Amino acid sequence: MEGARTHNLREVSVRLPKHRLTVFTGVSGSGKSSLAFDTVAAEAERLVTGAFPAFVRNRLPQHPAADVDRVDGLVFTTTVDQRRFTGNARSTVGTASDTAPLLRLLFSRIGRPGAGFSPAYSFNDPAGMCPGCEGLGTVDDIDLGRLLDRSRSLHGGAVDFPAFAPGTYRWKRLVHSGIVDPGVPLAELPEDALDTLLHARDLPLTSPGPAYPGHGRFDGVLPRLRDSYLRRTPTRLTREERLALERVVTRRTCPECEGTRLHAAARASLVRGRSIADWSALPVRDLREVAAAVDDPSVAPLLRALRERLDALEAVGLGHLSLSRGSSTLSGGEAQRVRLVRHLGSALSDACYVLDEPSTGLHPHDVHRLLGLLAGLRDAHNTVLVVEHDPVFVLGADHVVELGPGSGAEGGRVCFEGPPTALDGSGTATARALNTPIRFRQHLRTPHGSVAITGARRHNLRGVDVHVPLGVLTAVSGVAGSGKSTLVAEELPHRHPEFHVVGQGPLHGGVRSTPATVLGVAEPLRRAFGRASGLALSWFSANGRGACPQCGGKGVIVTDLAFLDDVRTTCEACGGTRFAPTALTATLHGHTIADVLAMPPAQAAAVLDQAPDAQRRLRWMERVGLGHMAIGRGLDTLSGGERQRLLLARHLAAAGDPGNLRLVLDEPTAGLHGQDVERFLGLCDELVDGGATVVVVEHDLRVIARADHVIDVGPGAGEDGGRIVYAGAPAGLPSVTASVTGRYLPAPRSAEARR
CATH class of the missing domain: 1.20.1580.10 (ABC transporter ATPase  like domain)
Structure with a gap:
């Protein structure tokens, strides 16, 4: 490959060996995924798609040519990423x-x-x-008492659900059906007429209004709700619809x-x-x-x-799951490993597999086994490309490509290429991380009290009793499925609501949501442009007048291929900026609104010199390890770890005084390079020294060793877990024979073990 320029890549030229396991590493935002996924995999998929007849091609996702001068030797390539499974209730x-x-x-x-x-x-x-x-x-049903306001008429909004609000398409069906008088409150309607309005299915109408569709068939309120929201899971729900469903739908196990x-x-x-x-x-x-x-x-x-x-x-570390477990309940890392299982043992050879941080969510014990499986995939005459930070993967690879030296505009270059044995003397960020030994915290902070969890039996917990210290950094460790998250991300905030959980779940928001909107920076940004240009603020919103008329402010044209994934192509009218030409004529310090949204937080903060609160929020974004990310990047492109750190930045920005914070972070180092982990630990130290209580669910041994207190859950997963194996200073964990985590920590010096 020669001259790759995808995203932040700077004329990258590399030779990737076939039938080998190659790891792409580097600090977060250095360009690893841009090279492995957006260049190699995307170009291979584009070329394979081009080999099909036109009829088939038109029904497959379309990819533009990769921004690279030359790439050859490509083979059939499949990607195994960390996208969560969709909300299909029938998938397990x-x-x-x-x-x-x-x-x-x-x-x-x-x-x-x-x-x-x-x-x-x-x-x-x-x-x-x-x-x-x-x-x-499960059997879902609709609570009529919550759905209907019988004191109101149809004109007055008697059906309390967004899809039936006055003026909507479905509301017009009810009003013009001729079944009931739309101006009479439901409580005053004849019982048989109300029953028809609510329960009829495919009913031929005798006297519909002239505005009713010509087919003259009517479905009542409940059949329409069941067909649209209960019998299938809608791919897109508005916030109002989601809240309304939570309010009116009851669910119970099928008797x-x-x-x-x-x-x-x-x-x-x-x-x-x-x-x-x-x-x-x-x-x-x-x-x-x-x-x-x-x-x-x-x-x-x-x-x-x-x-x-x-x-x-x-x-692959999923032995604690059952085959009946709903696939939509899996984390991104678990979903990726389930997909990987489908490829293991395949009769295909001379194929290329591209994986995105497959060790995410895995205990060190499971990482070694996963590496062995990928080595088996390689030994079946396949090429395996892995984007990874885990030292086990980096040292166990046949070939390593490190991108960097920094992130964003400071990355995109090849810092190292060769066998892992040659990394030691390269002086790169990865080499420094590998050469830095795991050290236990020298001076443990003294907690100022504790909170108790007693008799916890949620999921696989076995009547757990444990104390969580306050005012210190606590790490909760254990193999995947041992009950860590259940204990502190579910049970702890349930017993002690003052604890705020920051996990890796999806961020609520539409396709136009960005870090700027999540952090509350978008509105100050629009005000700044409005003052500078004299235009109305809505011109600087991709959801308002400023939206590109061609793509509606999305920046992409989405083609629905029904049974296949949607195809997304960059909007040619706005070039992906999402804004109309009028909005792009205005500038602030020489930058358009699209320019600022494409900036990382530090650069954007410099432009917003008249908005100190927005600058403060952007600084938090940088401090949590997202300094390389454009503030206008779509939320749907963020990994689970990036979403979590963005939520953490929002929470820290809103909290103001860290002394009152009690945080639970679920695997916060997911997707972080060793250099970035050190930065994250520095942030944790700053918060705790300011009076906060921070509890992290973690597999990273560096985080566990640097904690003030560790709670190890296990000893195994599922039914073999759910117990407290150890609680105390991290240096004491290696001496606990029942602890799987302790086996991977270095033996401490005697003075450390006594602390």
């Missing part, structure tokens, strides 16, 4: 990992009594789904199938005394033992394939 770990079809086939062959062919064991097929819940496992989703015949069919629902509810590590105990020569190949798939799930 079993279906997403392609394990469920094997299980269904097994039961269709040897289950007794037999229920039929494999579709009879599928909750996604009419032959196998429970008729009561249609294979969802007919007891949540198993399956028809009675499938539930009655057993293998070794267990139904397919029982098999699916077991943690993967327990299911492996159950499957291993089945000895039936007639299904030997099928059992071998099932065991291999279960072994792979265990090996």
Whole structure:
């Protein structure tokens, strides 16, 4: 590859060896993903797509040519990123990992009594789904008392739901149906007419108004709500719709199938005394033992394939999950590893796999096993490209490419390329991080009290009793699935609401939301441009008059391909800036609104010299490790770790005095280079020294060693976890034989261990 210029890459030229495991590393924002995903993978996918006939190409995602002078030697490439699974209620770990079809086939062959062919064991097929819940496992219904205001008429907004608000499309259907008088309060309507208005389905109307559609068929309020919001999960919900659904919808376990989703015949069919629902509810590590105990020569190949798939799930650190677990409940890292399992053992060879930080959310114990699996993928004559920070991956790779030396405009260059053994003398940021030993905190801070959690039994917790100290940095460690997040991200704030949890969940906001809007900087920015130009403030909003008329302020044109992912292409009218020409004629200190939104926080703060509060908020964005990010970047492009640090910046900016803060951070170093981890630890020290209490759920050994107090949860995952293995000074953890985390920490000096 020669002359790659994607995003911040600076004429990058590299040679990537085939049939090898190559790790792209470097500080956050240095250009790793731009090189691996947005150049190599995107160009390979574009070329493969171009080989299909035009009819097929028009139904596949379209990619522009990568900004690179020359790239050759590309092969079929697939990406395994950290996108969460969609909110499809029918998707589970079993279906997403392609394990469920094997299980269904097994039961269709040897289950007794037999229920039929494999579709009879599928909750996604009419032959196998429970008729009561249609294979969802839960029954949703609508609380009419919360949905209707019977003192009002239809004209007065009697149906209290956004889709039926006065003036909406569905409201007009009700008003013009001729079923009831829209000016009469619901409480005064005849009971049969109100019942028809609420419950009718595909009813031929006798006297609809002239504004009613010509087909003259009517669906009542409840069928329309169920069809649009309950029977399927809408891909896009407004905030008002989401809040309204939470208010009017009640959900309970299906009484007919007891949540198993399956028809009675499938539930009655057993293998070794267990139904397919029982098999699916077991943690993967327990299911492996159950499957291993089945000895039936007639299904030997099928059992071998099932065991291999279960072994792979265990090996990537997902042994605590059950196959019935909803895929939408998985974190980004867990979702990526489920996708990875589908590729392991594939008969394909000479393919290229590109992975985005697969160690995210993994304990060091599991990272070694994951590396072994990727090495097996490489040994099957494939090329594996991994964007990673974890030292185990960097040192275990065949080839390393480090981007940097800094982030954003200060990155985008190749600082090192070669075998990991040559990194030691390179002097790069990665070399310095690898050469810095893990050290325990020398002087532990003294807590000023504690809060207690007693008898905690949420999820897999086993009656846990623990004290969380105040005024210090506490690290909560343990293998993935041991119960760490349950203990301090769920149970702790439930018992002590003053603790604020900053996790990696999706940020609420539309496609136009940016760090500037999340931090509350967008409005001061618009005011500054308004003062400088004399134009109305709405001209400087991509949601207002200033929106590009071609793309509606999105910056991209989105093409819906129905069953495929949406195709997003940069808007040619605005060049992706999202603004109309009038908005782009105004300048502030020589910069347009689009220019400022493309700036990192420090540069944008300098432009907003008349808005000190906005400058303060932008400084927090830089301090949490997002100094390389454009303040106008779309939220949908942020990783889980970036979203979390943006939320942390917002919370710190709003709090003002850190002395009153009690924070729980769930894996805050996800996606951070070792150099950035040190910076994050410096921020934690600053907050704690100012009086704050900070609790972090972490796998990073540097963070655990630098804490004042550690709570180790385990010893294993799932049913094998949920207990307190150790609570005390980090230096004492390596001597605890039951602690998996302790095995990966260095043995402390005796003086440290006594502290």
